[in-house]
Amino acid sequence: MANKPFAQAAEQNQDDILLVLQGAFKQATKVLEVGSGTGQHAVHFAKHLTHLSWQPSDKKNMLEGIQLWVNDAALPNLSAPIELDVNLSWPTDTYDAAYAANVIHIMHWQDIKALFAGLGTTLTDDATVCIYGPFNINGHYTSASNQSFDDWLKHRDPESGLKDKAELDHLAIKNGLQPGPSWDMPANNKILSWKK
Numbered sequence: 001m002a003n004k005p006f007a008q009a010a011e012q013n014q015d016d017i018l019l020v021l022q023g024a025f026k027q028a029t030k031v032l033e034v035g036s037g038t039g040q041h042a043v044h045f046a047k048h049l050t051h052l053s054w055q056p057s058d059k060k061n062m063l064e065g066i067q068l069w070v071n072d073a074a075l076p077n078l079s080a081p082i083e084l085d086v087n088l089s090w091p092t093d094t095y096d097a098a099y100a101a102n103v104i105h106i107m108h109w110q111d112i113k114a115l116f117a118g119l120g121t122t123l124t125d126d127a128t129v130c131i132y133g134p135f136n137i138n139g140h141y142t143s144a145s146n147q148s149f150d151d152w153l154k155h156r157d158p159e160s161g162l163k164d165k166a167e168l169d170h171l172a173i174k175n176g177l178q179p180g181p182s183w184d185m186p187a188n189n190k191i192l193s194w195k196k
């Protein structure tokens, strides 16, 4: 059998993120994860947030690896991954929560516009969105390491890089999502939230 894909970063941050999601997703019943990557977070959160069902998703080339994690975990509240490229078609199903980790800084602004437009239509009223990653605040880096990371990202792909919370809030509001609490996380990351 093929080896499951593994990301050390996902292993390291999942318990801190879980602590936030336990509160933020307390009322949630159905979560759509965008850009599930390896699938590690989907398994960890479904295992510990047993009051809700977790729907992993990603671009087509990532689905096989996520499926290996889903199969191994065999959790009743964890679905098979669905194909979701934010620029293409979104699920017809609706969700009362959405989650994404480390996707905003690799996306182009056009992708982020598509992400928020998709969330605006796919989520039900009162839904909560939590997005984890490194963000700028009021046009400034929050640490030297985030600035170095941004330089590295932009060298690799000039349209990628850290995004500013205020710009994300502006886009979210245009799509019917109001800014909610945010949480400072280890290693100069944050969780930002919005409410539909």
Ligand SMILES: C[S@@+](CC[C@H](N)C(=O)[O-])C[C@H]1O[C@@H](n2cnc3c(N)ncnc32)[C@H](O)[C@@H]1O
Binding pocket: 007, 009, 010, 034, 035, 036, 037, 038, 041, 058, 059, 062, 084, 085, 086, 087, 100, 101, 102, 103, 106, 107, 111
């Ligand atoms: C850095 S990885 C993060 C994976 C995982 N969430 C984690 O924290 O370990 C970024 C993920 O975003 C996905 N992604 C990139 N562009 C996307 C798009 N246009 N639509 C949906 N997912 C996308 C990638 O396939 C990848 O799995």
